[in-house]
Structures are given as structure tokens and as C-alpha cells.
Amino acid sequence: MSVSLKDVADAAGVSIATASRVLNNSRKVTPDTAQRVRAVAKSLGYVLNPLGKALRQGDSDVVGVIVPVISNPFYSALVQCLELEVEKCGYKCLIADSLGELDIEEDRMRTLSSRRVRGIFVVPAYFDLSANIVKEISAQIPVIQVDRRVSDEYAAPFVGIDNEDGIAKLLAHLKGQGVKTATYVGADNRTSAGRERRSALEQLAPKYGIQLTAHVLNRFLFSFGFEAVSTILSRGELPDALIGADDLIATGLLAGLAEHNLMVPRDVVVTGFDGTLLSEVSVPRLTCIKQPLEQIAEAAVAALESQRLRPGQHNWSTTVKGTLQIGGSTARSS
Amino acid sequence: MSVSLKDVADAAGVSIATASRVLNNSRKVTPDTAQRVRAVAKSLGYVLNPLGKALRQGDSDVVGVIVPVISNPFYSALVQCLELEVEKCGYKCLIADSLGELDIEEDRMRTLSSRRVRGIFVVPAYFDLSANIVKEISAQIPVIQVDRRVSDEYAAPFVGIDNEDGIAKLLAHLKGQGVKTATYVGADNRTSAGRERRSALEQLAPKYGIQLTAHVLNRFLFSFGFEAVSTILSRGELPDALIGADDLIATGLLAGLAEHNLMVPRDVVVTGFDGTLLSEVSVPRLTCIKQPLEQIAEAAVAALESQRLRPGQHNWSTTVKGTLQIGGSTARSS
DNA sequence: CTGAAAGCGCTTACAG
DNA sequence: CTGAAAGCGCTTACAG
Numbered sequence: 001m002s003v004s005l006k007d008v009a010d011a012a013g014v015s016i017a018t019a020s021r022v023l024n025n026s027r028k029v030t031p032d033t034a035q036r037v038r039a040v041a042k043s044l045g046y047v048l049n050p051l052g053k054a055l056r057q058g059d060s061d062v063v064g065v066i067v068p069v070i071s072n073p074f075y076s077a078l079v080q081c082l083e084l085e086v087e088k089c090g091y092k093c094l095i096a097d098s099l100g101e102l103d104i105e106e107d108r109m110r111t112l113s114s115r116r117v118r119g120i121f122v123v124p125a126y127f128d129l130s131a132n133i134v135k136e137i138s139a140q141i142p143v144i145q146v147d148r149r150v151s152d153e154y155a156a157p158f159v160g161i162d163n164e165d166g167i168a169k170l171l172a173h174l175k176g177q178g179v180k181t182a183t184y185v186g187a188d189n190r191t192s193a194g195r196e197r198r199s200a201l202e203q204l205a206p207k208y209g210i211q212l213t214a215h216v217l218n219r220f221l222f223s224f225g226f227e228a229v230s231t232i233l234s235r236g237e238l239p240d241a242l243i244g245a246d247d248l249i250a251t252g253l254l255a256g257l258a259e260h261n262l263m264v265p266r267d268v269v270v271t272g273f274d275g276t277l278l279s280e281v282s283v284p285r286l287t288c289i290k291q292p293l294e295q296i297a298e299a300a301v302a303a304l305e306s307q308r309l310r311p312g313q314h315n316w317s318t319t320v321k322g323t324l325q326i327g328g329s330t331a332r333s334s
Numbered sequence: 335m336s337v338s339l340k341d342v343a344d345a346a347g348v349s350i351a352t353a354s355r356v357l358n359n360s361r362k363v364t365p366d367t368a369q370r371v372r373a374v375a376k377s378l379g380y381v382l383n384p385l386g387k388a389l390r391q392g393d394s395d396v397v398g399v400i401v402p403v404i405s406n407p408f409y410s411a412l413v414q415c416l417e418l419e420v421e422k423c424g425y426k427c428l429i430a431d432s433l434g435e436l437d438i439e440e441d442r443m444r445t446l447s448s449r450r451v452r453g454i455f456v457v458p459a460y461f462d463l464s465a466n467i468v469k470e471i472s473a474q475i476p477v478i479q480v481d482r483r484v485s486d487e488y489a490a491p492f493v494g495i496d497n498e499d500g501i502a503k504l505l506a507h508l509k510g511q512g513v514k515t516a517t518y519v520g521a522d523n524r525t526s527a528g529r530e531r532r533s534a535l536e537q538l539a540p541k542y543g544i545q546l547t548a549h550v551l552n553r554f555l556f557s558f559g560f561e562a563v564s565t566i567l568s569r570g571e572l573p574d575a576l577i578g579a580d581d582l583i584a585t586g587l588l589a590g591l592a593e594h595n596l597m598v599p600r601d602v603v604v605t606g607f608d609g610t611l612l613s614e615v616s617v618p619r620l621t622c623i624k625q626p627l628e629q630i631a632e633a634a635v636a637a638l639e640s641q642r643l644r645p646g647q648h649n650w651s652t653t654v655k656g657t658l659q660i661g662g663s664t665a666r667s668s
Numbered sequence: 669c670t671g672a673a674a675g676c677g678c679t680t681a682c683a684g
Numbered sequence: 685c686t687g688a689a690a691g692c693g694c695t696t697a698c699a700g
Contacts, residue, residue: 050449052389055389071414076410080403080405083431092428094428095427114381258617278612285589
């Protein structure tokens with residue numbers, strides 16, 4: 001049905017080897033012949049079949065991307081940035097999600113690996129449980145952990161935000177707004193992001209003169225933030241600030257507070273983390289740490305390339321710093 | 335490096351033909367032999383290389399999905415549903431976005447086609463400009479248009495929401511809330527969704543006793559909704575309702591109104607379309623038409639299968655009806 | 669029931 | 685500079 005390299009070669013009166021060389025600019029070919037082949041290829045509408053190429057070379061031009069949930073605005077934005085960056089290298093992206101479940105994650109990684117992708121970007125579902133699969137696949141093809149990492153530091157390189165720096169910026173801002181007490185509505189220990197943000201907060205809050213009441217912990221979900229409001233209210237007094245572990249939780253908090261007729265920032269200020277669409281869409285806008293996604297994507301692609309060139313070095317990581325994005329949700333002084 | 339079918343066959347003392355048959359359950363093989371092959375395959379950690387299979391069969395187990403922008407919550411949700419449904423058939427998804435640009439869309443479709451995917455789901459970027467490429471690729475492999483369609487009704491089957499029905503439900507609800515005047519903050523004629531929603535509104539509003547002021551039209555963007563508020567205010571009187579063409583525009587309206595210290599629903603009611611995460615996250619929640627994504631995904635996959643079985647019939651479509659999701663943004667009677 | 673062989677489309681040593 | 689040939693991993697008529 002579709003035209004193959006052989007068709008082109010025949011029509012041009014050359015061997016398929018020559019045709020291949022012309023179309024890949026791989027070796028010097030008589031200009032005359034080259035031109036003829038190119039013309040024929042064009043007129044016949046030849047398009048390379050990447051399957052044959054990949055099979056032969058044991059290596060495709062596809063890169064895999066695995067995120068927990070593609071419909072989480074943070075991940076859909078991350079995926080888009082990664083895709084853009086990957087395409088600059090002339091590769092294509094195969095995108096998949098793990099739904100945050102270990103067995104799906106394993107399936108995705110094995111499938112991609114068997115397809116001989118050039119490499120995999122993965123946001124591991126779990127800090128500890130995902131370590132094995134990341135390490136296993138990482139031994140076969142280049143794997144880069146993005147946004148989250150697994151417990152085993154020799155599993156694969158990591159690229160992501162500096163959570164501690166982000167939390168520090170948030171605390172400095174809150175302090176400037178006169179915040180004295182805060183409650184962390186955060187993520188549990190399942191993921192590295194959850195761990196790092198929580199421990200940074202615990203460590204740094206005292207330095208900014210902010211007193212933390214008991215955390216409310218769960219997963220990165222809007223519904224969790226929404227419900228957390230009731231939990232906190234049932235305790236009695238509301239703190240000056242509610243610190244959400246990400247934008248999803250934070251917008252959940254905004255919605256929950258509205259449900260209880262509490263005004264933000266008048267009654268309590270709220271912060272998020274990520275700087276997703278949600279933070280811009282919410283009313284009031286969410287103060288949060290904006291992740292430099294382009295930069296992360298760029299670093300991730302660079303990491304993958306470096307991993308391809310000299311494999312075996314897995315215990316390194318790249319962190320980038322986020323920026324404080326100030327919204328109305330913490331405009332306490334006004 | 336990785337173990338191939340030949341390795342398995344050798345280790346099991348059979349031909350690769352037999353090994354292949356066992357692993358595919360394709361023909362009767364002596365139970366004894368079959369068991370042995372299976373055992374060997376397992377112990378060697380054999381995993382099929384889909385490249386070889388696809389090359390041989392001229393057909394892979396991959397399905398392509400092309401949406402305009404993956405970071406639009408509606409499309410990321412759609413992609414997730416499609417992926418889930420596609421996997422039920424044992425296929426994998428190759429996801430890509432066109433950024434709403436024709437040349438990228440063309441590149442994506444051609445690339446997928448050259449990879450011999452089993453079929454493509456596409457949300458065409460343009461109503462008229464995308465017609466050619468959809469038709470071209472549709473002649474090669476099964477293509478299903480989802481959510482939007484192109485002008486040429488013989489291009490490819492379509493699966494999506496019944497926009498007219500959705501608009502009617504919205505109008506009925508608004509009428510019940512005592513709305514007499516409304517402004518449509520909508521999408522232009524670039525896409526079929528934009529066209530259909532607008533023309534349905536123009537046609538149906540009078541029947542519900544709702545008077546439309548001049549439309550404000552542009553693309554499906556949060557920023558457009560946000561800015562549209564100024565445009566409308568500069569005209570003078572605010573209508574009873576602002577009807578956003580989708581949730582992105584509608585939440586933009588909410589944010590824009592808040593910026594002008596206008597209260598929703600007190601000063602004006604607002605509606606959206608799609609029922610994305612944004613509609614739930616916004617404060618107040620957005621009244622809108624919720625798209626039955628699971629149902630759409632199911633129908634789309636069924637359409638693809640039917641297209642594979644008997645190709646050539648392109649001029650049919652499946653529409654599903656959305657449901658009215660009532661939020662605080664139209665709670666006028668309260 | 670099983671195997672030897674062809675062939676999907678491609679690239680790349682190896683000769684010339 | 686160019687071509688004949690091997691081979692990537694797989695499936696499937698074709699014989700037996």
C-alpha cells in the first residue's frame with residue numbers, strides 16, 4: 001500500500017542502500033544521484049517507516065513520559081513542556097499515566113522499555129514502592145525521574161524543583177503578611193514531594209516565627225483540601241494561614257472555606273504550590289510557588305541525553321528554584 | 335541484550351514458529367510443548383518486541399490521540415478517558431497535541447500514520463482548514479473525530495456532545511432563574527463547537543424569552559473570558575447572565591467580574607460548558623453542561639473499531655447528550 | 669502438530 | 685561513490 005524505500009530506489013534506478021544514504025545524508029553520494037533520489041521520493045510521497053528503522057537500530061526516536069494523572073493540571077502542563085522540549089531533539093513523546101498505582105506504573109515502564117524507547121521520564125507514584133521498578137528499567141534504558149524521586153538514590157537521575165527553597169519563600173512572604181500561626185494541609189509520605197515540603201515546613205517555620213498547628217495530611221486532591229476545612233474548623237480556632245501542599249489542595253481549601261462562608265484573605269490566608277492554571281483561575285488568585293516548567297523540562301531532556309551518552313551514573317540530581325507568585329489569597333495587609 | 339523469540343525457541347528446543355504460536359495461542363500446539371515454551375519464556379524474562387510484530391503485520395497495537403492543547407483541563411480529561419477505554423481493547427495510546435495549529439496537526443497525523451497506528455482520534459484544530467488533512471489520513475487509516483468536526487462531512491466519523499441540546503438545557507435553567515437578558519461570551523467560527531453553540535443559542539434564546547445582546551467572540555481561553563468582562567462593562571448595562579462558551583471562558587468571566595468587584599450570582603449569573611475540574615474548583619461553582627466523557631470515549635472507541643472492520647463509510651456521527659450541572663454561579667433565586 | 673523459509677522496512681558493515 | 689547481503693524480531697503461508 002504505502003511506498004517503501006525499495007519503491008523509491010527502483011524508481012530512481014539505484015540500490016536501496018544508496019536511497020537510504022541519500023535520505024539520511026549519511027554518506028557522500030554523487031550530487032546528481034542524490035537529487036534524483038530526493039525528487040523521486042518526493043513525487044512518490046515516500047515517508048519513512050520508523051518501525052523498520054527502530055527494529056534495525058534497536059532504538060527508536062520515541063521518548064516515554066509517565067505521570068501519575070494526566071488530568072492533574074500540573075502534570076498536563078509538565079507533559080506539554082516536556083513534549084515541546086523533546087521535539088526540539090527530533091524525538092516524539094509517548095505519554096502515559098500510572099493513576100498513581102504501582103502495578104500500572106510497572107506495566108507502563110515495561111511496555112515502554114519493550115518498545116525500545118530512547119528513554120523514559122517518570123514521575124514515580126511512590127517514594128519507596130516505586131524504587132524497584134525505576135531501578136530495574138533504569139538498568140535497561142535511560143530513565144529520568146521528574147518532579148518526584150524514589151527512595152533509592154542510585155535508581156535514576158532526578159530533575160525537579162527545590163522544595164525547601166519554595167517553602168522558605170512562602171514562609172518569608174507569610175511572615176511579611178503578619179502571619180503568626182499556620183496549618184499545613186499537606187501530602188502524606190507517599191511521595192518525595194510530600195515528604196520534602198512537609199519536612200521543610202517543620203524545619204523552617206520556627207525560623208520565620210510562624211507557629212504550626214497539627215498537620216492535616218492526605219493526597220494531592222482537590223477534594224481533600226475541600227474536606228480539610230471542616231476538619232480544621234472542628235478543632236476550634238482558625239489559624240492565620242492555611243498552607244496547601246499544592247494548588248489542587250489549596251483551591252480545595254478556597255472552595256471549602258467559601259462553603260463555610262469564610263472569606264479569603266480576610267478570615268484566613270491560603271497558599272498553594274506549583275503555579276498551575278488553577279492558581280490563576282481561582283478567586284482570589286492563589287499565592288503560591290510557581291514551578292519553572294520550561295526549565296525543568298529543559299534540564300530533564302539534557303539529563304536524558306547525558307544518560308544516553310554515559311550510562312551507569314544514576315545518583316545525581318538537578319534542582320531548580322521556583323518563584324513566589326503573589327495573589328489575592330494572602331493580601332492580608334490590604 | 336534483551337531476550338528474543340529465538341532465544342526462547344532455542345532454550346525450549348523448538349522452532350521460533352512454534353514458540354510464536356504458543357505465545358500467541360494462535361494454533362493448536364501439543365500441551366506439553368506449549369507448557370515448556372511458556373516456562374522458558376518466563377524464566378528468561380522474555381517480552382515481546384512490538385516493533386517486529388508491527389513491522390510484520392503492518393499494524394501496531396497503538397492508537398493515536400491528537401487534541402489541541404493537552405493542558406486544557408477538558409482535553410486532559412478527555413485524553414484520560416480515551417486512554418482508559420482504549421486500554422480495555424488491549425491497545426496503547428500515543429498522545430500528542432496540535433496546539434491548535436494546522437501545520438502541527440498535519441505533522442502529528444502524518445507521523446502517527448507512518449507509524450502504522452491502528453487508528454487516530456483527533457479533535458480537529460479548525461472547522462474548515464483541518465478538513466483536508468483529516469480526509470487525507472482517513473483514507474489511509476481509521477480516523478475518528480472527537481468533540482469537534484471538520485466541514486467536510488465525508489472526512490471521518492464524529493463522536494461528540496449534542497451542543498444544541500446542551501445550550502437548550504442551559505437556557506431552560508436560566509429562564510427558571512428569571513434571566514431575561516444575556517450576553518454570549520463565545521468562541522468564534524474556527525471550530526465546530528464554537529459554531530454549533532453559538533448558532534444554537536441564537537436560535538433557541540428567543541424561545542426561552544431570553545434576549546441576547548451582541549456577542550463577544552474569540553477563542554476558548556481563560557484570558558479571553560477575563561478580558562471580555564471589561565468589554566462588556568464598557569458597553570454600559572450588565573445583562574442578567576453571561577453565557578461562556580466553555581468552562582475556561584466562564585471561569586475567566588468569574589475572575590474578571592471579581593476584579594471589578596462584581597458579585598456572582600448577585601450582580602450577574604454565569605454559565606460554562608464542559609463540566610471540567612475548573613467548574614468544580616471555581617467559587618462559586620459553575621453552572622454548566624457536563625460532558626459525559628466516559629460515554630464519549632466509549633463511543634469513540636466503538637466507532638474506531640467499526641471503522642476498522644468496514645472502512646470507507648465516513649459520513650456518520652454519534653452525539654451524546656450532556657447533563658445540566660447546577661452550581662452557585664446561577665443561584666439567583668436564593 | 670511442527671519447522672524451514674519468506675518477508676515486513678530499514679541500516680550498515682563489507683566488498684568493490 | 686555504490687551495491688549485494690545480512691539481520692533487527694516477528695508472523696504466517698507452505699510443506700510435511
